[in-house]
Amino acid sequence: MTLQGLAQILASGLLMGLIYALIAAGLSLIFGLMDVVNFAHGEFLMLAMYATFGIVVATALDPVLAAPLVVGAMFVLGAFVYFAVIRHAMRAKANIGMVQVFATFGLGITIRGLAQHVFTPDYRSIQTSFLAGRTLDLGGVFLPLPQLFGGLLSCLSFVALYFIIRRTDFGRALEATREDAGAVALVGIDKNRVFALGWGLGAALVGIAGSVMAIFYYIHPDVGTPFALIAYVTVALGGFGSIFGALAAGLLVGIVEAISATILSPSMKAVGIYLIYLVVVFMRPRGLFGNL
Amino acid sequence: MIMNRREIIVGGASAAALLGATGVRAQQPSEVVIGAVYQMSGASAQVGVDAQHAFDTALDVINNSYDLDLPLAKNAGLAGLNGAKVRVVIADHQGDPQKGRAEAERLITREKVAALIGSYQSAVAVTISQTAERYQVPFLSADNSSPSLNRQGLKFYFRPGAHDEMFSKAMFDFFDALKQKSRKIETLALFHEDTIFGTDSANAQQKLADERGYKIVTNIKYRANSPSLTAEVQQLKSVDADVLMPSSYTTDGILLVKTMGELGYRPKAMVAQDAGFSEKALYDAVGDKIEGVISRASFSLDLAAKRPSVAKINEMYKSRSGKDLNDLTSREFMGLLVLADGIDRAKSTDGEKIREALAATDIPGERTIMPWKRVKFGPDGQNLDADPVLLQWVGGKFVTIFPASAAIAEAKWPMNA
Numbered sequence: 001m002t003l004q005g006l007a008q009i010l011a012s013g014l015l016m017g018l019i020y021a022l023i024a025a026g027l028s029l030i031f032g033l034m035d036v037v038n039f040a041h042g043e044f045l046m047l048a049m050y051a052t053f054g055i056v057v058a059t060a061l062d063p064v065l066a067a068p069l070v071v072g073a074m075f076v077l078g079a080f081v082y083f084a085v086i087r088h089a090m091r092a093k094a095n096i097g098m099v100q101v102f103a104t105f106g107l108g109i110t111i112r113g114l115a116q117h118v119f120t121p122d123y124r125s126i127q128t129s130f131l132a133g134r135t136l137d138l139g140g141v142f143l144p145l146p147q148l149f150g151g152l153l154s155c156l157s158f159v160a161l162y163f164i165i166r167r168t169d170f171g172r173a174l175e176a177t178r179e180d181a182g183a184v185a186l187v188g189i190d191k192n193r194v195f196a197l198g199w200g201l202g203a204a205l206v207g208i209a210g211s212v213m214a215i216f217y218y219i220h221p222d223v224g225t226p227f228a229l230i231a232y233v234t235v236a237l238g239g240f241g242s243i244f245g246a247l248a249a250g251l252l253v254g255i256v257e258a259i260s261a262t263i264l265s266p267s268m269k270a271v272g273i274y275l276i277y278l279v280v281v282f283m284r285p286r287g288l289f290g291n292l
Numbered sequence: 293m294i295m296n297r298r299e300i301i302v303g304g305a306s307a308a309a310l311l312g313a314t315g316v317r318a319q320q321p322s323e324v325v326i327g328a329v330y331q332m333s334g335a336s337a338q339v340g341v342d343a344q345h346a347f348d349t350a351l352d353v354i355n356n357s358y359d360l361d362l363p364l365a366k367n368a369g370l371a372g373l374n375g376a377k378v379r380v381v382i383a384d385h386q387g388d389p390q391k392g393r394a395e396a397e398r399l400i401t402r403e404k405v406a407a408l409i410g411s412y413q414s415a416v417a418v419t420i421s422q423t424a425e426r427y428q429v430p431f432l433s434a435d436n437s438s439p440s441l442n443r444q445g446l447k448f449y450f451r452p453g454a455h456d457e458m459f460s461k462a463m464f465d466f467f468d469a470l471k472q473k474s475r476k477i478e479t480l481a482l483f484h485e486d487t488i489f490g491t492d493s494a495n496a497q498q499k500l501a502d503e504r505g506y507k508i509v510t511n512i513k514y515r516a517n518s519p520s521l522t523a524e525v526q527q528l529k530s531v532d533a534d535v536l537m538p539s540s541y542t543t544d545g546i547l548l549v550k551t552m553g554e555l556g557y558r559p560k561a562m563v564a565q566d567a568g569f570s571e572k573a574l575y576d577a578v579g580d581k582i583e584g585v586i587s588r589a590s591f592s593l594d595l596a597a598k599r600p601s602v603a604k605i606n607e608m609y610k611s612r613s614g615k616d617l618n619d620l621t622s623r624e625f626m627g628l629l630v631l632a633d634g635i636d637r638a639k640s641t642d643g644e645k646i647r648e649a650l651a652a653t654d655i656p657g658e659r660t661i662m663p664w665k666r667v668k669f670g671p672d673g674q675n676l677d678a679d680p681v682l683l684q685w686v687g688g689k690f691v692t693i694f695p696a697s698a699a700i701a702e703a704k705w706p707m708n709a
Contacts, residue, residue, distance in 0.1 A: 005530055008555070012522035113333070121337030123542055125577035133581075135554050144554035216554070218546045218577060222335045226519045261523035266514035267486045269523070 004140045009258045015147040017254020018154040022209040023227055024234035024246040025161065026202035032241025033178050033198040036086060036100045040108035041231055042224025044203050046115060048074050048210025049219045053124050056214075063129045064149070067211035071204045078203025079196040081107065086199065087192065115221040124219040132215055150212035157208055158247050164201075165243070174198060178241075230273070237277050239290025248288060252276065321641055324370065324378045326631065327399030329392055329410040329420055332384035335517055335543055338573065339412045339620060340384070343435075345613035346624035347380045347409075352608060354378050354632050360601045361659055363633040372636040380628070381405065385416050392416035396423040396431075406641040407432065407631055412620065414438030415488045421449045428643040430634070430650055433673075434627030435620045437566065438492040442674040448643070450650050452630050452667050453623045454678040456489075456539075456565060457496040459588040462680045463563050464500045466586075466694045466703075467535070475705055479509045481533035483524070483548070484565075485516040485540055493539035493565045509533050517543055521551045529557035534706070536561070542568035549578040561706040562586065563682070570619035575685065584707025585685045591622035592683050592692045594700045595663055602661045617661075626660055630667055663698050 027041050048070055055066040089103035134145040165171040176184045177194045184191060234253050238245025253273050260272025328347055330340035355377045358365045369375035381403050385392035399405045407430045411417045417436040424431035425446045432450050439455040467477050482497055484490035501508050509531045514524050536559040545568030562585045568574050569587040593616055596602040606617045638649035655667040665677035682694035684703055693703040
């Protein structure tokens with residue numbers, strides 16, 4: 001393989017990895033906050049893509065400009081899902097973990113079914129972005145602008161997350177609620193409010209990913225499933241609840257996927273990812289950056 | 293679409309009442325039920341939805357009277373069964389062979405279907421055909437193209453359309469014809485998904501390439517529904533073969549074309565194994581990027597020039613679905629007609645009798661909406677006279693370019709000079 005080919009594979013893997021990390025970040029945030037794995041995460045991604053598509057079709061806005069609206073809507077959706085579903089699932093007296101798993105799993109299937117009914121199972125795609133189809137050519141290494149833009153947004157999101165968690169009252173409340181949800185009530189923090197904001201933030205993060213992906217990917221009621229699978233392994237690989245673990249693991253997954261598709265065979269590319277995960281489980285079961 | 297089905301059920305019921313009133317022999321069924329097993333949810337659900345419209349169109353032709361030169365069009369219902377109406381029950385296999393087996397079994401035992409039709413994905417057709425065989429109920433494979441299906445040694449399996457070896461043979465005949473016109477075609481790149489459809493297609497192409505002296509420079513088997521195809525396209529780009537030959541369903545096809553654009557890869561020519569490359573959704577999404585792509589097909593709208601019923605059936609289908617008939621929906625429509633014709637001639641809903649009638653099928657090509665010479669099944673249930681065509685995507689529509697007998701225009705070759 002030429003040096004140029006190698007550079008292309010690494011660059012593509014890195015860009016895809018940033019997207020994977022962004023999708024996983026929301027999942028990891030919610031898990032870290034309240035030990036709930038959101039099995040409707042892929043459906044959140046799908047809804048964000050449809051929302052972007054809908055806004056673009058209805059208003060002829062560029063999807064890049066539609067993104068803030070989508071992210072806002074996803075924030076509201078996330079908070080709503082917490083109040084409408086998760087809060088009730090958490091009231092279970094026994095097997096609380098299982099109840100949460102099935103509640104989010106059922107939610108995911110419901111959303112997907114409704115999406116198929118409302119949006120039809122036809123494939124959609126956005127043609128009109130000023131980024132669409134444009135590519136940066138760095139001496140034979142091609143970097144598609146939509147993915148570059150996605151990578152940049154992903155980096156910015158992680159920087160913003162860092163500040164939110166480390167520097168704001170909300171971040172401190174988040175950390176404190178994660179430590180001991182019972183004790184925070186004593187200092188006047190409403191745990192429901194923190195959880196709802198956490199779900200909103202988690203959904204907003206996947207909303208960012210969805211609004212960028214809508215530019216370069218096809219849109220379909222089932223589109224979230226393969227991405228959600230990768231997000232689960234990314235979260236587990238990076239360490240449950242560690243947001244920056246998700247970033248590192250997302251990049252790792254993107255690069256390992258690209259390399260194993262090239263060296264082994266494209267049909268084996270998922271094998272590389274799960275192999276690494278198994279090695280990590282063997283060496284460090286809490287994940288690379290897990291501290292739980 | 294629910295309305296349509298309801299209308300059919302109501303139609304069937306009123307026909308039953310009518311027959312009861314006129315004192316028809318009691319043992320004659322007033323309604324014949326056929327089970328259709330398709331993916332109605334999940335990644336390829338649109339195929340199932342479109343298939344349902346195709347079946348509704350076929351039922352309209354069968355159950356009502358039309359002046360069309362097609363089997364069962366003239367009189368309403370099945371004459372062989374005293375005008376019994378045909379009804380289709382749809383089951384969802386979700387793209388999963390095991391669910392396909394379960395649904396086929398349920399249709400046979402609970403819904404008492406006289407025959408089965410299906411199923412788009414060849415992998416699911418394997419389990420459906422085996423279940424049908426076990427219960428001695430005919431399975432008509434309307435739109436599956438894997439050649440291994442008719443080689444399972446099944447007696448109740450029938451396929452009026454071509455399989456991928458026949459389709460691939462047409463592609464290589466086309467290459468040979470181009471070579472005789474001294475066009476350069478030496479190297480091929482195969483790009484196929486990893487289920488039975490993609491692997492069978494690639495095996496057939498590999499075999500034909502070896503026999504006819506074409507060099508396969510890369511043979512990429514990729515995971516279906518991949519989140520990214522960058523590494524795969526990178527490999528295709530680095531070998532830059534004379535012809536890129538994808539065997540992909542719609543999702544992967546869209547992603548392939550988008551990724552090719554992003555990585556600056558313009559294949560010299562593309563000859564696709566149908567599936568995603570016959571779907572409107574793919575051309576809506578990325579058609580402008582692959583002007584000149586060639587796909588094998590069993591159907592083309594410009595056939596209307598040679599088969600008068602094509603235009604009328606297309607109009608009937610379009611009023612239901614909002615789309616033109618395509619390679620899949622045309623075969624689904626025709627498949628149900630062939631199956632119902634068998635039941636009509638069997639004069640019975642007994643599995644073995646229908647099987648015998650289907651085995652004796654002989655419908656001339658002019659009485660179909662397909663480019664086929666005729667419908668006549670071999671002992672393995674395969675129609676060997678299902679001539680495929682090659683279509684080229686030019687200026688936003690498909691034009692038949694091969695074989696010469698069906699061609700409307702000369703092929704533009706290579707697509708990216």
